[in-house]
Amino acid sequence: MLDDINSEASERMAKSLEALTHSFNKIRTGRAHPSLLDGITVEYYGARTPLNQMANISVEDARTLSLTAWDKSTIPNIEKAIMKSNLGLNPTTAGEVIRIPMPMLTEETRKGFIRQARVDAESARVSVRNGRRDAMAMLKELAKDKEISEDDERRGQDRVQKLTDSHVAKIEKLLTEKETDLMEI
Numbered sequence: 001m002l003d004d005i006n007s008e009a010s011e012r013m014a015k016s017l018e019a020l021t022h023s024f025n026k027i028r029t030g031r032a033h034p035s036l037l038d039g040i041t042v043e044y045y046g047a048r049t050p051l052n053q054m055a056n057i058s059v060e061d062a063r064t065l066s067l068t069a070w071d072k073s074t075i076p077n078i079e080k081a082i083m084k085s086n087l088g089l090n091p092t093t094a095g096e097v098i099r100i101p102m103p104m105l106t107e108e109t110r111k112g113f114i115r116q117a118r119v120d121a122e123s124a125r126v127s128v129r130n131g132r133r134d135a136m137a138m139l140k141e142l143a144k145d146k147e148i149s150e151d152d153e154r155r156g157q158d159r160v161q162k163l164t165d166s167h168v169a170k171i172e173k174l175l176t177e178k179e180t181d182l183m184e185i
Contacts (some may be wrong), residue, residue, distance in 0.1 A: 001148065002156045005138050009160055012131035013167040020124035020174060027113050027120075028087055029181050032065045032102050034058065042081040044074060051078065060099065067091070067098040110182050117182070121175040125168055132164040 025035040034057040041048040051057070051067075054074055060066040069075050075093060082091045082100065088109075091100045105113070136157060143153040 001142065002139075002152060002159070005135050005156060006159050006163065009131045009135035010163055012134075013128045013163060016124045016127035016131070017167060017170055017174075019127070020120055020171060023120045024117060024174065024178050027117055027178065027182070028102065028105075029113075030063070030102060030105050030184070032059045032061070032063055032100075034065065036087065037065070037067075037082070037085075037100075040081050040085045042074065042077050044071075044077065051081065054078065055098075063102045065100040065102070067100065068096060069098070072096055105182070113182050114179050117175060117178045121171055124171050128164055128167045128171070132160055135160045 022038075025033070026039055028036050034052075037051050037057055040051040042051055042054055043049075044054060054071065055067045055069040055078060058066050058068075067078065069078055075096070075098060078098060079091045079093060082089055082098075088103060089100050090103075091098045093099075139148070139153050139156045139160070142148045143150060148156070
């Protein structure tokens, strides 16, 4: 029973870390990375389709992404979707290849991205703490119903707290790495 509560809390906290990593991938640094375009969808035959399902995305060099659309008629729609994505990217088409140069980040945009990263990290911390709160409530309920002893409740609370502390430390590590990455010129 205690293991079930612990594994459920661990699973929720791991999902918070995964979501944080996903949101950090959307924050662009000065380097080209295909995951930067993950959130972009393109209008394709009346349906919103993820860009990575419509084109091959590769890194041409450190500051340029290269896109090759599988259906050549979608190139104008892909360009529009990239421009509307709020990433500050301006694609250029050379025949069948769309090149996306990564603009240099100004000090102001770097600080804005760091602010966004901190907000995302705080959301992940809150999510981890919510997982802890729910696990603690389950333990208290079990102790109240006399399904576990007070000692088991205390051990379970200690395990959940250690789990929480380790996930918060991982969030801090990810945030520090992202901040360092963003401040790199």
